[in-house]
Amino acid sequence: MTGGEAALPYGPLAAVLAGTFALRLVGVVAGGLLREGTPVYRWIGCVAFAIAAGLMAKVIFVPTGVLADTPFMARATAVAVGLIVLWTLGRRLLWAIGAAVVVFAVLGTGWI
Amino acid sequence: MSVDADALSTGAAYWKGVWFCIAAPGWGTFTAMLGFGAFAAENGRPLTEALILSFGLWSMPGQMAYVELASEGVAVIALTIAVTIANLRMLPLTAAVLPMLHGAGYGKATRVLVAQMTSVTSYISLVDVARRLPDRARRGRFYFGFCTMTISLGFFGTTVGHGLAGVLPTEGLVVLVFVTPLYLLMLSARVVDHEMLAAALFGCVAVPAGHLLSPDWGVVIGGVLAGTAAFFIFGRAKRP
Numbered sequence: 001m002t003g004g005e006a007a008l009p010y011g012p013l014a015a016v017l018a019g020t021f022a023l024r025l026v027g028v029v030a031g032g033l034l035r036e037g038t039p040v041y042r043w044i045g046c047v048a049f050a051i052a053a054g055l056m057a058k059v060i061f062v063p064t065g066v067l068a069d070t071p072f073m074a075r076a077t078a079v080a081v082g083l084i085v086l087w088t089l090g091r092r093l094l095w096a097i098g099a100a101v102v103v104f105a106v107l108g109t110g111w112i
Numbered sequence: 113m114s115v116d117a118d119a120l121s122t123g124a125a126y127w128k129g130v131w132f133c134i135a136a137p138g139w140g141t142f143t144a145m146l147g148f149g150a151f152a153a154e155n156g157r158p159l160t161e162a163l164i165l166s167f168g169l170w171s172m173p174g175q176m177a178y179v180e181l182a183s184e185g186v187a188v189i190a191l192t193i194a195v196t197i198a199n200l201r202m203l204p205l206t207a208a209v210l211p212m213l214h215g216a217g218y219g220k221a222t223r224v225l226v227a228q229m230t231s232v233t234s235y236i237s238l239v240d241v242a243r244r245l246p247d248r249a250r251r252g253r254f255y256f257g258f259c260t261m262t263i264s265l266g267f268f269g270t271t272v273g274h275g276l277a278g279v280l281p282t283e284g285l286v287v288l289v290f291v292t293p294l295y296l297l298m299l300s301a302r303v304v305d306h307e308m309l310a311a312a313l314f315g316c317v318a319v320p321a322g323h324l325l326s327p328d329w330g331v332v333i334g335g336v337l338a339g340t341a342a343f344f345i346f347g348r349a350k351r352p
Contacts, residue, residue, distance in 0.1 A: 008161050012188045016178055017168040019196035024227040027206025032223070034211045041211055042347060046311040047339030048208035049239065051201045052232045053300040053312035054319020054335055059293040062320045065147065066286050075290070082298055091302050093295075097136070100294055105287055 074108035125250040129257025132241070133265070137233050140292025141262050142269035147289065148175055149273025150280055155183040159274045166270045170231055170263070173331075174199035200332045205235050209255075212242055216252025229259035233296060239308065240299045310346045314338035 034041040059067070060075050067075070082100030089095050145166060152162035157179055165175045177198040181191050206227045218226060238255055245251040273280070300312040315338040322334025 008158065008164075009182065012178075012182055012191055013161065013164055013168070015188050015192040016174070016195040017164075019192045020169050020171065020174055020199040020202060021228070023196065023199060023203045024206050024230070025224070027203045028210060028223055028227045030203075030207040031210025031227075034207065035214065036211045039347075041208075042307065043340065043343045044204055045208045045339075046307060046343040046347070047336050048201075048204040048235065049300070049303075049308050050311040050315030050338035050342065051204065051319060051331065051335030052236050052315070053297065054315030054317075054322075054338060055201070055232055055331065056293040056297045056300065057316035058320040058323050058331070060290070060297065062323060065289070067289055070286060070290075078290075079294065079297065082294065083301055086298055086301055093298055093302060096298050097291070097295055100298070101287065101291060104290055104294075108290070109286055 070104075070108040074104055077107055078104035122249050122253050125245070125253040126257035129254035129259075130261045132237065132254070133258045133261035136295050137237060137292065138262050138265040140295055141231075141233055142265040143289055144172060144292055145266040145269030146273035146276075146280075148172065148179075149270040149275075150277040151176065151273075152179050152270075153274045153277035155179050157183070159271065162270050162274055163267060166266055167263070169195070169199060170228065170266070171199045171202055194328075197328050201232075201335065202230070204335075205232065206230050209235055209238060212238060213248065213252050213255060215248035216255075217249055218252060226255070226259070229256075229263060231259075231262065233292075234259050234262060236296050236299050239303060243304070307342055307346045311339045311342035314342050 030044075034044065060079060061072070063070075063075075078100040081103045082096045085099045086093070086096035148166070149159075149162055152165070153159075162179075165178055169175050169178070174195045177195050178191065181194055186194070209230050210223060210227070213226065234255065237258060238251075241254065242251060245254055297316075301309070303309050303312065315335055318334035318338035319331050320334075322330030322332075322337075324330065326333070
């Protein structure tokens, strides 16, 4: 089903868009008051970075959708291999991602 | 893809941002939005609505929450609160991005536009290149190029996913879906600042754990605890 002919729910759409836009506006105001290198900025940077990296970890280790059907050990091993390659081979991103994807393809999907 | 600050003109920095996006994270966004487009179609949401959500919210958890709850006929106020909570992380992300672009020549309207275009993907990528792009004008153009390309691929993915709903080979998508979080996790692990690296590592434990304990608030609470712990434990040496 594509629902191509359904009427748009303008009220709910406007309400949810306004809610998230308000969050971003508060972020603009707060960001305008902050300067890089100050303790408050560094704290907010740490919180934002923790949330960003943590969300990626959540997607990998507590997934929903198609990833949830793959073995946890396949995902965990792939990430571990990627990190080992990253930290031992001069922080080369493509090598790390390539190694992790190959491991995941073998253990998680049996493609290779 | 490397970013050589000395070799970049301000204009070239925009295109460097575009290419930096195309090199990997943009296609991850494409794949994620492809999944969202298919999800929206399967829940009976029109393509126009899916595209409005992609552009207006530009944050996957909120988009998914909207489609799921709106399809169940949840009241508007409950829907708004649920989606806003799901997107709460956009507040600290935006507040963290804008100071990195001070001096880029952005006016008020551009700052709001940049905030609207900011995502987890763009923030992590900005942190990764910021040290190599100390010139604010170039950094600002780079970020703008990166964000416009990410959003373009996101739109493309939403449209394709909506059109291909029901016929997408699920097994074939698994590796593609895995690449985006993997790429961003590796970018996070590449950061050289001990304080930020600790924040990422703590976040990788606290955020998933928080989500399991409380799907609504866990991500933000886990992130605040992890970031605060990293700041106080590893940020001491930097304090004046």
